[in-house]
Amino acid sequence: MMKARVTVTLKTGVLDPQGKAIEGALGSLGIEGVASVRQGKVFDIELDAGDEASAKAALERACERLLANTVIENYRVELV
Amino acid sequence: MRAAIVVFPGSNRDADIERALVRAGAQTVRVWHAEPELPAGVDLAVLPGGFSYGDYLRCGAIAGRAPAMEAVRRHAERGGLVLGVCNGFQILCESGLLPGVLMRNANLRFLCHRQHLRVERTDTAFASAYAKGQAIDVCIAHGEGNYFADPDTLARLEDEGRVAFRYCDADGSLTKDANVNGSINAIAGIYSQNLRVLGMMPHPENLVDGLVGGTDGLGLFESLAKAA
Numbered sequence: 001m002m003k004a005r006v007t008v009t010l011k012t013g014v015l016d017p018q019g020k021a022i023e024g025a026l027g028s029l030g031i032e033g034v035a036s037v038r039q040g041k042v043f044d045i046e047l048d049a050g051d052e053a054s055a056k057a058a059l060e061r062a063c064e065r066l067l068a069n070t071v072i073e074n075y076r077v078e079l080v
Numbered sequence: 081m082r083a084a085i086v087v088f089p090g091s092n093r094d095a096d097i098e099r100a101l102v103r104a105g106a107q108t109v110r111v112w113h114a115e116p117e118l119p120a121g122v123d124l125a126v127l128p129g130g131f132s133y134g135d136y137l138r139c140g141a142i143a144g145r146a147p148a149m150e151a152v153r154r155h156a157e158r159g160g161l162v163l164g165v166c167n168g169f170q171i172l173c174e175s176g177l178l179p180g181v182l183m184r185n186a187n188l189r190f191l192c193h194r195q196h197l198r199v200e201r202t203d204t205a206f207a208s209a210y211a212k213g214q215a216i217d218v219c220i221a222h223g224e225g226n227y228f229a230d231p232d233t234l235a236r237l238e239d240e241g242r243v244a245f246r247y248c249d250a251d252g253s254l255t256k257d258a259n260v261n262g263s264i265n266a267i268a269g270i271y272s273q274n275l276r277v278l279g280m281m282p283h284p285e286n287l288v289d290g291l292v293g294g295t296d297g298l299g300l301f302e303s304l305a306k307a308a
Binding site (some may be wrong): 014015017018021066067 | 179
């Protein structure tokens, strides 16, 4: 069984009102020096695959077809 | 007009849109999301509002990959009519049947109120009962209705006249305040290239009966009933 982590983040320039709200909340908590916050998603996935290459290929397909909306999101696949 | 209403786990506006279709003279049938085919002879596939799959992952993301959506895609490829309202619009964008994406409302609030829309064109199966530029009074009820598309897609939508409705004030003016959820170019609904697929965030089905405060939404369903 392989373990993978998929990280989905908003593309640069896409408005992230949730990140902005978190940024504001951090400011009101008095946490200093926070310049900006962008919110994303992390998926920890266990999968059966013959080798790393086929695991990565399956995860790429998962990202393209479901995990990320590539209109507004980027994704990164790591085997861990 | 025969309309198939696709019901997903978490759809909750299916009964309302069915009532609107029946009022306009359509025959309706419900289709469960796991069905691989639409019933024969269906003119219009309808994706109702609601919270399919609890809005997990992204609104409409999981419903957009349901078996029934493959049937809806084939129906659209044959030139069939498709209407997606609210969560239905999100599903159409997630399935790739319409371009762009619906993001969290710019002010982060769930917006639930009456809203005017400007009718951008009337030479379609969905809007023939309206006048061009008319401000219709319908409802919105969504947290993720902030339409976004990349600049190339947006330019193509505008050049091809594929914006169906824009958020406006009661006079039909496109003011900043009227664009309540921050949608790019105040877009409330868009058509596919062949003008046979319409996705829109507002709920025309809420305003089809004078008893509940207005009938401006009925025109959309009457247009559809006349079209097929």
